[in-house]
Amino acid sequence: MSKNDEFQLILPCAPNEFGSFIAGLLGKPRETKGRVSGAFDITSKDISNFYHLINQRITQQNRGNLVHLSITVIYDNGTAVTHNNPNDFESHYPISATIPLEVILSFTYLIHFNGSLQPEKQEIDIVLSTNRDRGASHWTHSGVCHYSVKHTDSSWAADIANIIKSHAETLIDVPGPVRQRVNESFETIFRLGVSLIYVAVAIWWGFTAFDAIHAAETFNDALAFVTSSIATLITVGVIYSLSYEYIIHFLMLSKSSFICLVDKDFTSKDKTRIKEGRRWISYAATWAINIICGVVASYLFTKF
Template sequence: MSEITIINEDPSSEPKNFSKGFLALPFDNDQFKEFIVGLLGKPQTITKRISGNFEIHLKDLQSFYDLVIQRVSQQNNGKLIQFNIKIYFTDRSTVQLGSYHELVTYNEVKPIISEAVQLSWDFLIQFHDKTQPEKQSIELLIIATNKLLEEDDSLSFLLPKRGEFKITIQHTARSWGSDMENMLSNQIESHLIKDNKYRKFIKKYSSKISIGFSALFFLSSIIGSFVITQGFINSELKKVQSFSLVKTHTVDQQLNFLTSYIASGVSTQHYFKVSIFLLISLLTSIGFGIWIDNTASNSIQPSFLVLTRKANEYKDETKKKLEKTWTVFFTSIFLGITTGVIANFIFKWLV
């Protein structure tokens, strides 16, 4: 067993030896206490969440690391004591890296998609108003999907609907913690992708747009059927008037004509056709409304965490599908309008 010797600053006191070997601590009991409290004490915590769309690559993670290290080295007498990075994948597996060098050289060979990453820094920092260095911790969690490992206890929080950054800073100096939070927030904002204002409007009001379109489609059918019915009525009146104005027709012939006309049920058949037409139009308008709403809802711009080859392939495929979704959305609008116009013409031709 080794020997441990504690040497006090008081020269009159004898050092205490334990077994063999020596462990010399160059401070007194009070200084040692302050050091332990700064290292293991309960610091204050700053948290912040930033949601949005983004596309993060390995080089972006490296830039986050360099940014934090550079700021700490420039402003404080700090030393990095630990850096960890944990990557979460869609198959519910994780990979933990224990150094910056491992991050730079990281290359995942398995065909899996990265969906979240957690970067953690631990520093010992000597602040100007403190006699001993104190531990400060920074954690940056990047979530690219809302399907994130829901069963993982270490990430038991309300999952976002969009991509999200979560900053957690444990500090013993408020000004230092606020400075790091602002720095990381600014860096995160630079990675957010702004939505096209028209696409953003469509996504936000997709339900109202689909309901409005369905209502307009059905309303156009009602107006069309009304106009066609008015034309039908006028046409039938002209037939009756033309027959009744012929002076050679006797009263009995005119009565027989009116009786035969009523018995034929021409008007009843017309209104039956109108009812069928409006029913089909109602069902068609509901179908187009559901189609438009689903298409607009599926056009949400996702976020990507591209740390594997499979994740890069997934990003390219998703972007292509998104563009097709927008094409389908505008096609559904066009088809809805065209169908309404053609349906009214067909109905007019049939009656």
């Protein structure tokens, strides 16, 4: 090899087609996005299957080449590891005691579509996240799969998006329409329910207080009755308010999602599910305490 031939760049096009080839790479693509939300429990094989399904479809139906693949795992300690092929991803075992929170798959293909003179760049991104902050702020689950296809051919992009969505739905416990509606409005529904209970108790007490005041023998007796009633109502209101804050900010009764890549991830999953069972018990106990407080307050009101 001569000195001038030491470094070469081979492009999949003729010299007179170089301009069209570069335009296909740098042209502004369109983008198709989607999301599948729900609780999931996935393994490294489930994640690698996204690659196998997409690559199989492209090699069967298009003249395409995979020019870039990355599988990035983000852990709970803030670190991230990127792999460039599925085998490395599946065989990797982290040394530190970390738990995977998110996996990001990125593909770049050069595809020669029918009717196109040059191959065109297509990009695919898939994010599997257990993180509530990833737009999966639902009270019944925390998992989400985001996908994005940047493309120059709409029918091809729709086909790839459907493959991703179909595979995600086999892995994710997608909530039904009723659960989905509750997910979207949980805080409003919960706050409204608590408020209705409190208002109902207040109205009932109001009628009782009216009769009690008329039956009071002296003004001081009536004033003492009203004062104790107001104090009781305030106490019940504070209890309901604290219960609401406790449930929303501390219990977070969502069904957790898990990315289990190695054996210690499965162990962590089992421990988390035990804690979730205890949270449901705490949730039931909180409602029971609310009801008991309302009954006791009503009893004390009528007696004293």
